Amino acid sequence: MNTTPFPPELTLYYSPKACSLAPHIVLEESGLRYSARSVNIRAGEHRGADYLLLNPSGTVPSLAIGEQILTESQALLTYLADLVPERELLPRPGTLARARAHEWMNFISSSLHPAYRAVFRPQSYGGDSPEAVESVRVRGQERLLHALKTVEQRLSGNIYALGNAFSAVDAYLFVFYLWSFDERLGCEMPERSRYRALAHLVWQRNSVRKVVARERGVRPYELPIEFTGADASTTEVA
Numbered sequence: 001m002n003t004t005p006f007p008p009e010l011t012l013y014y015s016p017k018a019c020s021l022a023p024h025i026v027l028e029e030s031g032l033r034y035s036a037r038s039v040n041i042r043a044g045e046h047r048g049a050d051y052l053l054l055n056p057s058g059t060v061p062s063l064a065i066g067e068q069i070l071t072e073s074q075a076l077l078t079y080l081a082d083l084v085p086e087r088e089l090l091p092r093p094g095t096l097a098r099a100r101a102h103e104w105m106n107f108i109s110s111s112l113h114p115a116y117r118a119v120f121r122p123q124s125y126g127g128d129s130p131e132a133v134e135s136v137r138v139r140g141q142e143r144l145l146h147a148l149k150t151v152e153q154r155l156s157g158n159i160y161a162l163g164n165a166f167s168a169v170d171a172y173l174f175v176f177y178l179w180s181f182d183e184r185l186g187c188e189m190p191e192r193s194r195y196r197a198l199a200h201l202v203w204q205r206n207s208v209r210k211v212v213a214r215e216r217g218v219r220p221y222e223l224p225i226e227f228t229g230a231d232a233s234t235t236e237v238a
């Protein structure tokens, strides 16, 4: 028997500008009550015993649902969207459109996100060998360029990831559009006009502005100047 009350008590564990920004946005879009707790990755809080009890992977996001914990961005996005079907944050289960949403989210979590990780933190794959680390970084750049081109191709004919309406997939894509401006990437980003147009639409949403402001209040991070104009002067510490 399911004893979780509805709506359940929801607490998101997140880190500013991390992939947890996607479920953070979707929580805001859901209209549900929730708490958001930042995890200080820089101070190693995600590797502390308390956090590892919540999420043995030592990563954000994690979502406390009453007494239970759910991890993995795609699982959180799916669960949250299904809590509020009337908001149409994902297509109905059992439809091809729903499978398309999972196709996108799997691609993001298994190709786009790891490519960034290989460039930002090549030592997490390359270990102690400087040659291996450098090789991971370079291969990561190649994979990232390929993944960004794939995003652009997949968006062909669509305004949003799934067509003409905003969905949780767009929140997920938005995070990695922000990351594409990071100076640490060390390579020129490919043409991404469709991705840019999508990100700009997402940026117009009140939920996104609110959540980004909350996260930047915890730890300032720079936004692409194309979003902010002259107001992009916050110190980058992500």
Ligand SMILES: N[C@@H](CCC(=O)N[C@@H](CS)C(=O)NCC(=O)O)C(=O)O
Residues within 6 Å of the ligand: 018, 019, 020, 041, 046, 058, 059, 060, 061, 071, 072, 073, 074, 109
């Ligand atoms: N597959 C996981 C990946 C989560 C992940 O790698 N999160 C990053 C932030 S974007 C993190 O917590 N990194 C800390 C670390 O790996 O030490 C998901 O999609 O939720």
